[in-house]
Structures are given as C-alpha cells and as structure tokens.
Amino acid sequence: MTTMTAREFNQDVSAAKRAAVEGPVVITDRGEPAYVLLTIDEYRQLHGDGKDLVARLSMDEEYDDVEFEPAPLQVGLKVPEL
Numbered sequence: 189m190t191t192m193t194a195r196e197f198n199q200d201v202s203a204a205k206r207a208a209v210e211g212p213v214v215i216t217d218r219g220e221p222a223y224v225l226l227t228i229d230e231y232r233q234l235h236g237d238g239k240d241l242v243a244r245l246s247m248d249e250e251y252d253d254v255e256f257e258p259a260p261l262q263v264g265l266k267v268p269e270l
Contacts, residue, residue, distance in 0.1 A: 189214060194222065 190207040191214045197204050204225055207213045213225040226234075 191216060191221075193217075197225075 189211055190204075192204060192207075194215055194217045197215045204213050204215070208225045208227050212230065214221050215223040215225060217223075
C-alpha cells in the first residue's frame with residue numbers, strides 16, 4: 189500500500205492515480221492517515237451494489253424470488269400471582 193503526504197498528493201496527482209492502480213493510496217495529513225484513494229473498481233467492490241439495508245429488506249419486486257415463511261408466533265401469557 190502506497191502512502192503519500194497531502195502535499196505530495198497536491199503536487200503530483202498523476203503519480204497518486206498511477207499508484208492507485210497497484211492498490212489503495214493512503215494520503216496523510218500532518219502525519220496521520222486522512223484519506224484513501226482507490227480505483228473505481230476497488231470502490232465498487234467494497235461498496236457492493238449500492239443498496240442500503242432498508243432497500244435490501246424491503247422485499248421489493250426485485251427480491252420476489254426470496255421465499256420467506258415465518259413460523260407463527262407462540263406467545264404464552266400467564267396471569268401473575270398477586
């Protein structure tokens with residue numbers, strides 16, 4: 189993984205882009221990691237298909253092929269002793 193300072197990044201963005209082809213580039217700010225430069229393919233791989241959890245669980249038409257039959261809920265109520 190390549191590391192470069194924010195100053196180096198600002199002075200030579202092309203070098204950062206070339207390095208990102210080989211893997212993530214960590215850009216530091218005042219000596220601390222602050223940003224990561226990735227190729228779009230790497231980003232898409234990390235990000236997945238872009239759907240958030242709510243969309244995935246919404247059971248839209250897109251997910252009609254998912255079969256889900258929840259078991260009936262058995263709630264046993266008891267009368268408390270007084």
